[in-house]
Amino acid sequence: MPVISYRKAINQALEQEMARDARVILMGIDVGGGAGGSGDVGSVGGVMGVTKGLYPKFGSDRVIDTPISESAIIGAAAGAAVTGMRPVAELMFVDFIGVCFDQIYNQAAKFRYMFGGKARTPLVIRTMGGAGMRAGAQHSQTLHPILTMVPGLKVVMPSSPYDAKGLLTRAIRDDDPVVFLESKSLYDVKGEVPEEAYEIPFGEANVLRDGRDATIVAFGAMVPRAVAAADLLAKEGVKVTVLDPRTTSPLDEEAILDSLDETGRLVVVDESPPRCSLAADIAALAVSQAFDALKAPVGLVTCPHTPVPFAPNLEDAYVPSVARIVEAVKKTL
Amino acid sequence: MLKAIRMPKWGLAMEEGTIVEWLRSVGDEVAEGDDLIDIETTKITNTLQATNAGRLVRIVAGDGEVMPVGALIGVLASEIADEAEVDAFIAASPVAVVEEEAEEEAAMAVQSLDIGKRINVATAGSGKPLVLLHGFSGDLNNWLFTIEGLKDAARVIAIDLPGHGASEKDVGDGSLAGLAADVAAALEELGVSDAVVAGHSLGGAVAMRLALDHPALVSKLALVCPAGLPGGFVSDDFLSGIVNAEKARDVKKALQLLVRDPDTVSRDMVDGVVKMLRLDGAQAALAVLRERMLAGGDFAALSLDALPPVTLIASRNDAIVGAPDVSALPPGWTVHWLDQAGHLPQLEAAGEVNALLRALL
Numbered sequence: 180m181p182v183i184s185y186r187k188a189i190n191q192a193l194e195q196e197m198a199r200d201a202r203v204i205l206m207g208i209d210v211g212g213g214a215g216g217s218g219d220v221g222s223v224g225g226v227m228g229v230t231k232g233l234y235p236k237f238g239s240d241r242v243i244d245t246p247i248s249e250s251a252i253i254g255a256a257a258g259a260a261v262t263g264m265r266p267v268a269e270l271m272f273v274d275f276i277g278v279c280f281d282q283i284y285n286q287a288a289k290f291r292y293m294f295g296g297k298a299r300t301p302l303v304i305r306t307m308g309g310a311g312m313r314a315g316a317q318h319s320q321t322l323h324p325i326l327t328m329v330p331g332l333k334v335v336m337p338s339s340p341y342d343a344k345g346l347l348t349r350a351i352r353d354d355d356p357v358v359f360l361e362s363k364s365l366y367d368v369k370g371e372v373p374e375e376a377y378e379i380p381f382g383e384a385n386v387l388r389d390g391r392d393a394t395i396v397a398f399g400a401m402v403p404r405a406v407a408a409a410d411l412l413a414k415e416g417v418k419v420t421v422l423d424p425r426t427t428s429p430l431d432e433e434a435i436l437d438s439l440d441e442t443g444r445l446v447v448v449d450e451s452p453p454r455c456s457l458a459a460d461i462a463a464l465a466v467s468q469a470f471d472a473l474k475a476p477v478g479l480v481t482c483p484h485t486p487v488p489f490a491p492n493l494e495d496a497y498v499p500s501v502a503r504i505v506e507a508v509k510k511t512l
Numbered sequence: 513m514l515k516a517i518r519m520p521k522w523g524l525a526m527e528e529g530t531i532v533e534w535l536r537s538v539g540d541e542v543a544e545g546d547d548l549i550d551i552e553t554t555k556i557t558n559t560l561q562a563t564n565a566g567r568l569v570r571i572v573a574g575d576g577e578v579m580p581v582g583a584l585i586g587v588l589a590s591e592i593a594d595e596a597e598v599d600a601f602i603a604a605s606p607v608a609v610v611e612e613e614a615e616e617e618a619a620m621a622v623q624s625l626d627i628g629k630r631i632n633v634a635t636a637g638s639g640k641p642l643v644l645l646h647g648f649s650g651d652l653n654n655w656l657f658t659i660e661g662l663k664d665a666a667r668v669i670a671i672d673l674p675g676h677g678a679s680e681k682d683v684g685d686g687s688l689a690g691l692a693a694d695v696a697a698a699l700e701e702l703g704v705s706d707a708v709v710a711g712h713s714l715g716g717a718v719a720m721r722l723a724l725d726h727p728a729l730v731s732k733l734a735l736v737c738p739a740g741l742p743g744g745f746v747s748d749d750f751l752s753g754i755v756n757a758e759k760a761r762d763v764k765k766a767l768q769l770l771v772r773d774p775d776t777v778s779r780d781m782v783d784g785v786v787k788m789l790r791l792d793g794a795q796a797a798l799a800v801l802r803e804r805m806l807a808g809g810d811f812a813a814l815s816l817d818a819l820p821p822v823t824l825i826a827s828r829n830d831a832i833v834g835a836p837d838v839s840a841l842p843p844g845w846t847v848h849w850l851d852q853a854g855h856l857p858q859l860e861a862a863g864e865v866n867a868l869l870r871a872l873l
Binding site for chain 2: 341375376377386389
């Protein structure tokens, strides 16, 4: 099976879905790249090069370079979706979501509900998050909790190249608005990805490690860290299950509760400040649905309640580390 | 003469193995083919057999140790050797020998053939061709222990049937004749004729159809828990379990029907099948095959009397195709019954199946 990067896996899903369905269009800042500039079209493909090569293949009608206006990009994409296209809009950094949040939570997420189920909104918002890139407090957040709490939105956090392709394919074929939250730190991670198109369903957790001593739930870029922690713990004889729910909305509660039933110990790793985080949400799930199964307090490994620091040493300390995950699991034992 | 015992490589994906248990102790005399070590991979646990006779003089990696593929794990001596000699042998031995370097021509190669549709094929070894056809919802990796075990004695060719593995998902009308025609085209592309063809389950029925429709390609048949024999059945619990599976846990439940001990179905095994089923068109292709199998006409049309020599490997604990009525089979078939396996003996009792196949080469 071919081994490709997370970036390439996303690019491949976009290319295959655009080839399969003419209604799939891309729009965003520099997603074509170079159009109207040097004439070297398709040279950039977005700030991270994810859409590179798609402009020459599909042209300016389907790969649309937009002005630098997030409210225009998302508003236009939501309108296109509800009138029959299947747009994939790129919001360069999730940090910029504030200026287009009305279009997302008060418009796109509510069309189906408010139009009596008659409107479909097959909109995908591709965006990226995550700290560790020395990009400062306004370009390093993750913000999935803000999106997860909105009814009507589906929220995806792919943690591997295989998952990125299958989940994005599913997102594009989905008739509801989906926020596809990519992790900056994963773009160069490589893994086995089939060349053929495939879908990974929403709401089904991936089990990356099996163990009966504890359960770690992690999302996005925290998944490889949770796996590394599990492998370190295994060397000390502690066997933990690692669950990646893949989508924060819908959430595979059943997988989490089933695992908790076996292990009785839960650690949630969330790249987010702690208040109203996924960590808090899943801890609430555990205590409300599986209190009798719990053998120890739920461990929460999150960022502190501060903006993402710019000083490199502070930024490194801000993001949950493998060492903190190991420590949190040990505390539950 | 000292001989290294190394961590084997069972299948392309294997990088390391865990030594579950040494079945022999230091000082034991070992014959070629004796069971030596139970080794666990992420896929399944299998027994490593001795490839040389001799006395086990050293266990380098003990029970519970995880070693990379090619690592030295023990030493056999064909003559009396003193401890110092063994120490020197171990010290001089490379830490890990990767098989592709050691036995280049025997290493497994995967290629995709264009026969008007894409057919994925793995080949290993040289000599008389041994063709391996997997069953419903399987893929060529179902034969990983067979490929590894017999590549020293044959040109082993394992094929992903249409609709399966990395082959194209187009299964046409799903008939045995159509599947056999695709296998025939792939074999012709590879320049193979007069082959020993081993088929498992649905692949067994395809092998029979292949021998009837394309007799020049097939010299002998080995049928491993084949579908379509008199007295047998096809479990729709399994077929529809796979065709309608939505989540990994549905797939796991279906796969557990295949084996005698449900614990042999590992997370990796489930993941492999789940990944295959998610590919566009995969479950639709399997749905076509399921309907065709349940209709049964293709099985009834197999002229068992007209087949080349057949070795039948059947399992008494087979929940998927049942136990065939041997009295209804043509005279001259060689029948072996297995007691320790379910429907996947090439994985559950690999040593036994490999020995039976080796005898046909």
